Amino acid sequence: MADQTSLKSRTRWRTATRPQTSHGGVELRLTGLTRSFGSAIAVDNVDLTVKPGEFMTLLGPSGSGKTTTLNMIAGFLAPDSGRIMFDGRDVSSLPANRRNIGMVFQNYALFPTMSVRDNVGYPLRQRRVKASQRRSQVDAALEMVELGHLWDRRPAELSGGQQQRVALARAIVHRPPLLLMDEPLGALDRRLRDSLQSEIAAIHRHVGSTVIYVTHDQDEALCLSDRIAVFRDGRIEQLSSPSDMYEQPETSFVASFLGDSNILVGTFTRDGNLRLPDGTEVRCGPADAGRGDAAVAGPATVVVRPERMRLTELEATPRSGTNCLVGVVIEERYLGATRMVALDVGGDRRIVVRENSGAGQTRPIGSRLRVCWEPADGVWIDRGADRHGESS
Amino acid sequence: MTDRAFLKLTGLLIGLWLVLPTLVIVPVSLNPRRSLAVSWSDWSLQWFQRFFDDPRWLDALTTSVVVAVQASVLATVLGTMAAFALERVTGKFRRVLDASIATPIVIPVILLGIGIYFAFLRWGLAGTTQGLVLAHAVTALPLVVHPVSAALSRYDRSLDRAASSLGAGAVARFYQVTLPMIAPGVLAGALFAFIWSFDEVVMAIFLSSPRQPTLPVLMFNSVTQSVDPTVAAASVLVLASSTVVVLLAMALSRKGARSG
Numbered sequence: 001m002a003d004q005t006s007l008k009s010r011t012r013w014r015t016a017t018r019p020q021t022s023h024g025g026v027e028l029r030l031t032g033l034t035r036s037f038g039s040a041i042a043v044d045n046v047d048l049t050v051k052p053g054e055f056m057t058l059l060g061p062s063g064s065g066k067t068t069t070l071n072m073i074a075g076f077l078a079p080d081s082g083r084i085m086f087d088g089r090d091v092s093s094l095p096a097n098r099r100n101i102g103m104v105f106q107n108y109a110l111f112p113t114m115s116v117r118d119n120v121g122y123p124l125r126q127r128r129v130k131a132s133q134r135r136s137q138v139d140a141a142l143e144m145v146e147l148g149h150l151w152d153r154r155p156a157e158l159s160g161g162q163q164q165r166v167a168l169a170r171a172i173v174h175r176p177p178l179l180l181m182d183e184p185l186g187a188l189d190r191r192l193r194d195s196l197q198s199e200i201a202a203i204h205r206h207v208g209s210t211v212i213y214v215t216h217d218q219d220e221a222l223c224l225s226d227r228i229a230v231f232r233d234g235r236i237e238q239l240s241s242p243s244d245m246y247e248q249p250e251t252s253f254v255a256s257f258l259g260d261s262n263i264l265v266g267t268f269t270r271d272g273n274l275r276l277p278d279g280t281e282v283r284c285g286p287a288d289a290g291r292g293d294a295a296v297a298g299p300a301t302v303v304v305r306p307e308r309m310r311l312t313e314l315e316a317t318p319r320s321g322t323n324c325l326v327g328v329v330i331e332e333r334y335l336g337a338t339r340m341v342a343l344d345v346g347g348d349r350r351i352v353v354r355e356n357s358g359a360g361q362t363r364p365i366g367s368r369l370r371v372c373w374e375p376a377d378g379v380w381i382d383r384g385a386d387r388h389g390e391s392s
Numbered sequence: 393m394t395d396r397a398f399l400k401l402t403g404l405l406i407g408l409w410l411v412l413p414t415l416v417i418v419p420v421s422l423n424p425r426r427s428l429a430v431s432w433s434d435w436s437l438q439w440f441q442r443f444f445d446d447p448r449w450l451d452a453l454t455t456s457v458v459v460a461v462q463a464s465v466l467a468t469v470l471g472t473m474a475a476f477a478l479e480r481v482t483g484k485f486r487r488v489l490d491a492s493i494a495t496p497i498v499i500p501v502i503l504l505g506i507g508i509y510f511a512f513l514r515w516g517l518a519g520t521t522q523g524l525v526l527a528h529a530v531t532a533l534p535l536v537v538h539p540v541s542a543a544l545s546r547y548d549r550s551l552d553r554a555a556s557s558l559g560a561g562a563v564a565r566f567y568q569v570t571l572p573m574i575a576p577g578v579l580a581g582a583l584f585a586f587i588w589s590f591d592e593v594v595m596a597i598f599l600s601s602p603r604q605p606t607l608p609v610l611m612f613n614s615v616t617q618s619v620d621p622t623v624a625a626a627s628v629l630v631l632a633s634s635t636v637v638v639l640l641a642m643a644l645s646r647k648g649a650r651s652g
C-alpha cells in the first residue's frame with residue numbers, strides 16, 4: 001500500500017504525547033459569530049472553542065470567511081452578532097490594542113521607519129517594559145528566529161523570509177496568550193515555507209500561546225495543526241484533527257479540498273454496499289459499518305484516497321473481498337517519489353491512483369488495468385448530500 | 393530639428409523669459425550709485441550693508457519670519473488634520489471638499505485680502521500680527537493638504553492594524569508609526585506654507601500693522617515712495633532664501649513619493 005506521507009515528504013513535528021504547555025495560552029470561544037458585508041454573509045453563525053495552547057488552523061477556499069473571522073478575533077472588525085470570549089471573558093467590545101494578542105500578517109507589515117530591533121521591541125514599548133529588559137527580550141526573540149545578527153537593519157534591507165521571521169519575533173516577544181496568523185507564509189516560496197513552518201511549530205511549542213492560523217494550503221494545515229476547521233461559505237464544514245480530517249472526511253467537499261480523493265457516487269443497498277450506476281457493488285467501511293442497519297436504499301457517496309488503491313494486471317486474480325473495477329489508463333503523471341495514474345472506469349467516471357514510482361514499470365496510456373482497494377479504505381460520506389443540503 | 397529638441401529649446405526660452413527679469417535685480421543690488429540702474433563697470437555691497445544696518449529693514453525681516461513661522465505651524469497642524477479627514481471621505485463629497493480646500497489658490501488674492509480685511513475689522517483683528525498669521529495660515533492650507541494627502545495615499549493602512557494588534561492605541565499609532573512615514577510630506581507642506589507667508593504681499597498690505605510692516609510690505613512701500621537701492625538688496629535676499637526653501641520642499645516631497 002502506498003505511503004500517504006510519501007508525497008508530502010514532511011513530518012509532523014509534534015508527537016501525540018507533547019507535554020501540554022498551557023501556561024501561556026488562552027481559551028478562545030466563539031459563539032454564533034456572524035458578519036456580513038452588504039447582503040453577502042462572510043461569516044455565518046460560527047461556533048468554535050479553541051483549547052488553551054492549541055494550534056487551530058482555519059482552512060478553506062478563497063472567500064470562505066477565514067480572514068473575516070480572524071479580524072473579528074483580533075478586534076479589527078466588529079461582529080454583527082455573536083460573542084468572542086478569551087478565558088470566559090467577553091472581549092467583543094474591546095479594541096484590538098486591548099486584547100493582548102500577537103499577530104502575523106501575510107504582507108509582514110513591519111514598520112519601515114524602525115530598525116529590526118525597534119520593530120520587535122514595539123509590543124514591549126507599548127507595555128512600558130524598561131529599556132534594559134526590553135533589549136534582552138528582543139534579542140531572545142530574534143535569536144529564536146535566528147536573526148540576532150541583523151538587529152540594526154531596516155525592513156527594506158531584508159529578504160521576504162527574513163522579514164516574516166522578524167514579524168514572527170515581533171508577534172511573540174511579549175508572549176501573547178493568543179497568536180493570530182493570516183497566511184503568514186503565503187508570499188514565500190516553497191523552501192522558505194518549509195523552514196518557516198518548522199520555526200512556527202518550534203515557537204508554538206516554546207511560547208505555548210493558543211494559535212489561530214489561517215491558510216488555504218492543506219499541507220501546512222496538516223503538518224502544523226492540533227485541529228483544523230475547514231471553512232466553506234462562512235461556516236465550519238468540519239472540525240477535526242488532521243488525521244481524522246484526512247482519514248474520515250465528513251463531506252465530499254472536505255474530502256476533495258484536503259488531498260486528492262476518488263468520490264464514488266451511487267446508491268446505498270440494503271445489505272450495506274454501494275451500488276455504482278453501472279450495477280457494480282462495492283463494499284465499504286468496516287464490516288459492521290453500522291450506518292446501513294436502519295437505512296433504506298438511497299443515494300450515497302464513498303471516498304477512497306488514491307494512495308489506498310492498487311493497480312494490477314487483468315490476468316492476476318484479485319483477493320476475495322477486495323473491491324475491483326476495470327479501467328483504461330487515460331493519464332499518467334510522474335511526481336518524483338510517486339506517480340498519479342488516471343483511469344476511465346466507464347460511464348464517464350474517473351479513478352485516480354497514486355503509486356510509488358519505484359515500482360519500475362510505467363502505465364502506458366490505453367492499457368486496461370484492474371484497480372482494487374480494501375473495503376476498509378472506503379469512507380462513507382453522509383448519504384444524500386452534504387450538511388448544507390447542496391451537492392458539490 | 394527634431395520635435396524633442398524643439399520642445400527643449402522652447403522650454404528653455406520660456407524658462408529664461410520667466411527668470412531673467414527676476415535676475416536683473418542682482419546687478420541692480422550691486423550698483424554702487426544711488427539709483428535703480430545697472431552698472432557694468434564697478435560694483436559694491438553697500439546696499440546689503442545698508443539693509444543690515446537699518447533697523448526698519450531688520451524689524452520688517454523679523455516680523456516676516458515671526459509671521460511666517462506661526463502661520464506655517466498653524467497651517468501644518470490644520471492641513472495635516474484636514475488631510476487625515478479627507479482620507480476617510482470618498483465619492484462626490486470628496487470632490488466637493490477637495491475643491492473647497494483649493495479655493496484660496498483659485499480666488500484672486502486681492503479679493504481674499506479685501507474680504508478678510510472687512511471680516512477682521514469687525515472682529516478687531518485688522519492691523520494685528522495675529523490677524524495676518526490667521527489669514528496666511530488659512531490661505532496656505534492647500535499647500536499643506538496636497539503633499540500630506542499624497543503621502544497618506546501611499547501609506548499602508550495595514551501598519552495601523554499591526555500596531556494596534558501589538559498594543560498601540562490611536563495616539564501612539566499616529567506618533568510612532570504614521571507620522572514618521574508621512575514626515576517628508578508634512579515637512580514639505582510646512583516649507584511651502586512658510587514661503588507662501590514670507591513672500592505674500594497683497595494680504596499683508598491690507599492686514600499687517602502699520603507700525604510693523606512685513607518685509608514684502610516695506611519693499612512695496614520703498615519702491616513706490618522712494619528710490620532706494622536697498623530694496624534691490626532685500627529682493628536678492630528674499631529670492632535666495634525662497635529658492636533654497638522651495639528646493640528643499642520639493643526634494644522632500646519627492647523623497648516622500650519614493651519611500652511611500
Ligand SMILES: Nc1ncnc2c1ncn2[C@@H]1O[C@H](COP(=O)(O)OP(=O)(O)OP(=O)(O)O)[C@@H](O)[C@H]1O
Nearest residue numbers: 037040042060061062063064065066067068069216
Ligand atoms: N471589507 C469587505 N467588504 C466587502 N466584502 C468583504 C470585505 N471583506 C471580505 N468580504 C467578503 O467576505 C467574504 C469572505 O472574505 P474573507 O476575506 O474572510 O475570505 P478568506 O477566507 O480570508 O479568503 P482568502 O483565502 O482569499 O483570503 C468574501 O466573499 C469577501 O468578498
Ligand SMILES: [Mg+2]
Nearest residue numbers: 066067068182
Ligand atoms: Mg484571507
